[in-house]
Amino acid sequence: MASLTSTRTPRGAGGTTRKRRSTVPLLLGPFFVLFAFTYLGPILYAFGLSFFRERFDGIGWDGPKKVFAGFDNYTRALSDAEFLQGVGRVLLYGLVYVPLLIAFAALFALLLDSAVTAFRKTWQTVLFLPHIVPGLIASIVWLYLYTPGLSPLLDGLEVFGWEIDFLHGATVLFSLVNIAVWGNLGFNVVLIFVALQAIPRSTIEAARLDGASESRIGLRIKLPQVMPAMVVATLFTIIGSLQLFTEPYILQASGNSSVSSTWTPNMLSYTAAFQSNDYHYAATVSVLVAVLAGVLSFTVTKLSNRRALR
Amino acid sequence: MSTLGTQVGTGDRAWWMRRSFATLLCALAALYTLMPLVWLLFGVTKTLPDLYGSNGFAPSGGFHVLDNIRDLFAQDGGLYGRWLLNTAIYAFGGAAVATLLSVAAGYAFDKFEFRGREKWYGLVIAGVLVPHTAIVVPMYLMMSEIRMTDTMWSVLIPVMVNPFGVYLARAYSSGAIPNELLESARMDGASELRTFFSVGLRLMGPGALTIFLFQFIAIWNNFFLPMVMITNNDLFTLGQGLFTWNTGVGQNPDYTRMVVVGSAVATIPLILLFIPLQRRWRAGLTEGGIK
Numbered sequence: 001m002a003s004l005t006s007t008r009t010p011r012g013a014g015g016t017t018r019k020r021r022s023t024v025p026l027l028l029g030p031f032f033v034l035f036a037f038t039y040l041g042p043i044l045y046a047f048g049l050s051f052f053r054e055r056f057d058g059i060g061w062d063g064p065k066k067v068f069a070g071f072d073n074y075t076r077a078l079s080d081a082e083f084l085q086g087v088g089r090v091l092l093y094g095l096v097y098v099p100l101l102i103a104f105a106a107l108f109a110l111l112l113d114s115a116v117t118a119f120r121k122t123w124q125t126v127l128f129l130p131h132i133v134p135g136l137i138a139s140i141v142w143l144y145l146y147t148p149g150l151s152p153l154l155d156g157l158e159v160f161g162w163e164i165d166f167l168h169g170a171t172v173l174f175s176l177v178n179i180a181v182w183g184n185l186g187f188n189v190v191l192i193f194v195a196l197q198a199i200p201r202s203t204i205e206a207a208r209l210d211g212a213s214e215s216r217i218g219l220r221i222k223l224p225q226v227m228p229a230m231v232v233a234t235l236f237t238i239i240g241s242l243q244l245f246t247e248p249y250i251l252q253a254s255g256n257s258s259v260s261s262t263w264t265p266n267m268l269s270y271t272a273a274f275q276s277n278d279y280h281y282a283a284t285v286s287v288l289v290a291v292l293a294g295v296l297s298f299t300v301t302k303l304s305n306r307r308a309l310r
Numbered sequence: 311m312s313t314l315g316t317q318v319g320t321g322d323r324a325w326w327m328r329r330s331f332a333t334l335l336c337a338l339a340a341l342y343t344l345m346p347l348v349w350l351l352f353g354v355t356k357t358l359p360d361l362y363g364s365n366g367f368a369p370s371g372g373f374h375v376l377d378n379i380r381d382l383f384a385q386d387g388g389l390y391g392r393w394l395l396n397t398a399i400y401a402f403g404g405a406a407v408a409t410l411l412s413v414a415a416g417y418a419f420d421k422f423e424f425r426g427r428e429k430w431y432g433l434v435i436a437g438v439l440v441p442h443t444a445i446v447v448p449m450y451l452m453m454s455e456i457r458m459t460d461t462m463w464s465v466l467i468p469v470m471v472n473p474f475g476v477y478l479a480r481a482y483s484s485g486a487i488p489n490e491l492l493e494s495a496r497m498d499g500a501s502e503l504r505t506f507f508s509v510g511l512r513l514m515g516p517g518a519l520t521i522f523l524f525q526f527i528a529i530w531n532n533f534f535l536p537m538v539m540i541t542n543n544d545l546f547t548l549g550q551g552l553f554t555w556n557t558g559v560g561q562n563p564d565y566t567r568m569v570v571v572g573s574a575v576a577t578i579p580l581i582l583l584f585i586p587l588q589r590r591w592r593a594g595l596t597e598g599g600i601k
Contacts (some may be wrong), residue, residue: 021424023501027502027503037467038471042448043445045452107335108339119327122340127339129344130344132584133579134576136533140552144570145346152349152365152366153345154498155365233441243444253557255560282448283448283451286444286445293444297439
């Protein structure tokens with residue numbers, strides 16, 4: 001799986017390859033036609049849109065006119081406080097969420113892999129359940145659990161004298177992190193767990209005979225071997241956090257949280273497109289989010305390649 | 311703990327300590343995981359006043375499940391059933407096509423040599439790493455130029471493309487299909503396309519199932535794409551429908567009950583369906599080389 005970026009050595013069939021090549025377009029064609037339509041097309045289209053803007057001439061009888069704007073949309077975004085704050089929030093969110101999720105996922109994958117833990121099958125199944133629950137439903141249920149009056153959780157905390165406002169102020173960020181951790185922990189546990197299971201048992205036995213403790217084996221022997229899986233999990237989680245939309249959107253739409261309609265760049269893009277009808281700006285924001293994702297993915301792969309060269 | 315002797319002597323108690331600690335950690339995580347689901351499950355048994363008034367982590371006094379479900383499907387002229395059907399169409403149709411396309415592409419990348427193969431493959435991998443929601447709004451703008459938005463196709467076509475599936479399929483193909491087998495099929499004079507369907511597809515079955523299940527869940531859970539593409543009530547997904555009800559609570563407080571019951575009805579069958587399949591797709595992940 002570390003080979004997400006590396007290429008594989010060709011080991012296809014031998015001699016008569018040339019004759020068979022005519023089949024390749026048939027097999028690849030359908031995928032790439034749709035890929036072009038749903039990935040390349042929108043990206044190029046967004047890129048194109050981002051260099052134009054709409055202008056109303058005179059009193060605007062003729063409707064807006066499309067005019068070339070150069071980098072205007074980009075300079076606008078980069079000086080737009082809402083956009084910058086959104087990016088800041090998403091980065092802060094990622095900074096809390098990504099390490100937390102990956103650390104917990106690694107911990108529980110190790111526990112599920114270790115013979116020390118009892119009832120491992122049960123825990124596995126239970127932890128994975130949220131992956132099947134739609135993010136929207138998870139958000140709605142957690143929203144209820146955060147809402148005073150409806151939430152048994154808040155009542156419980158009150159008994160201890162804790163009155164936490166989950167939906168306002170700085171806490172909101174952590175409330176959102178919690179929803180995401182809840183929803184994605186199990187899936188990432190499985191990703192790492194599956195990798196752990198593939199480690200040759202003899203390596204672990206040898207360490208055990210040397211008297212290494214179970215936790216030492218986990219941290220020093222098992223984890224380094226599943227680094228590639230952890231890198232992939234990290235990469236997906238980072239990309240996921242940049243896309244943050246559903247959870248804050250639900251909180252925002254409920255009307256009793258401090259989440260604004262431009263809380264994340266994605267929400268800003270959505271609001272620009274569907275509330276302000278400012279398609280050019282929406283496209284610009286989308287392009288910037290994609291660029292940010294590209295930069296972060298590149299950094300993570302580069303860093304991890306240096307660390308765990310394979 | 312460096313000698314074997316001490317390990318046997320005090321080891322027993324230490325082992326039990328560690329076992330309890332490890333198991334306790336897992337139990338706490340399980341409790342955390344189950345808490346919202348339990349709340350949802352008990353929610354189904356409740357009337358509206360109960361939802362606000364009674365303990366969320368306990369069942370209600372009376373049993374209102376059947377009434378609730380009947381009301382759910384009757385609400386707003388039976389829209390819920392319509393949404394359920396739409397979501398099923400998007401999820402089954404999209405995942406089936408996505409799986410077939412991914413498997414065909416992965417097979418081609420693995421078993422054929424052609425010019426620029428790794429360049430094309432690099433494009434697919436780039437697709438895996440692009441944040442999908444960043445594409446959705448531009449895709450809407452593009453589709454609205456050709457008046458494609460607000461149709462079922464505007465949701466179906468995008469979910470038919472799964473670059474990560476191609477990545478997995480390439481790994482399955484190299485692991486599950488011996489080249490000799492293809493050779494012998496070719497010797498028998500089968501055409502390449504026929505070989506793909508009769509040998510390739512059959513051997514990649516377990517892997518294909520994994521891709522299908524992942525994509526199915528991804529589509530079932532997708533909220534942003536339909537939210538952007540669809541404005542027509544009749545084409546809504548469950549997620550969109552529940553979302554509109556949830557935002558309508560101000561006008562009709564009973565929507566709270568509908569959202570709770572509707573969420574449970576959308577979730578529980580899926581959970582029951584996927585638990586037995588768990589082992590299958592975990593095996594699929596291993597084969598896919600995620601290690």
